[in-house]
């Protein structure tokens with residue numbers, strides 16, 4: 001029996017709005033971010049899906065996104081597991097810097113490489129590969145077994161921790177993943193086969209609004 005895995009990136013945060021590198025820093029959602037989470041939550045409600053367990057990072061923006069989803073879908077009591085393995089990529093020395101200022105200082109190409117390449121870490125921080133090195137084992141040992149048991153599992157996390165997961169689920173190469181941007185608050189619903197590969201993927205919203 002296959003289960004269902006729902007991945008959702010938190011809604012817009014205060015630092016997304018200010019265009020600051022965030023990483024492990026802990027700003028909350030903006031009003032727009034809460035609205036995005038509500039939209040995603042309503043799309044999930046329309047499916048009639050009920051969750052067996054929810055996983056979330058230790059960061060406020062992901063937790064508040066999860067709270068909104070569980071509230072709107074009427075599932076506040078669902079078992080919730082928090083773990084820093086699901087945190088955003090650590091942006092290292094870039095954390096708190098403005099993304100446009102960084103482009104001016106280091107050049108467009110270098111900043112894009114830090115943000116979207118597979119294995120080039122920002123100074124003092126984690127590459128996508130480094131992020132995967134903590135996300136993938138957590139997924140394999142904690143999340144996947146529950147999906148394979150036939151459960152419906154919700155994960156509320158971050159742009160880059162989820163890019164690492166989507167990369168393996170969608171069988172993307174390191175080159176492909178440089179073009180992958182996830183929209184805030186848009187749920188991705190995966191049905192998995194018993195061998196843990198993807199049977200189907202449905203995106204409940206507009207992924208083209210990703211920045």
Ligand SMILES: O=C(O)[C@H](O)COP(=O)(O)O
Nearest residue numbers: 020021022023088115159
């Ligand atoms: O940590 C951040 O700054 C954002 O949440 C994600 O950043 P990115 O778009 O540069 O990957």
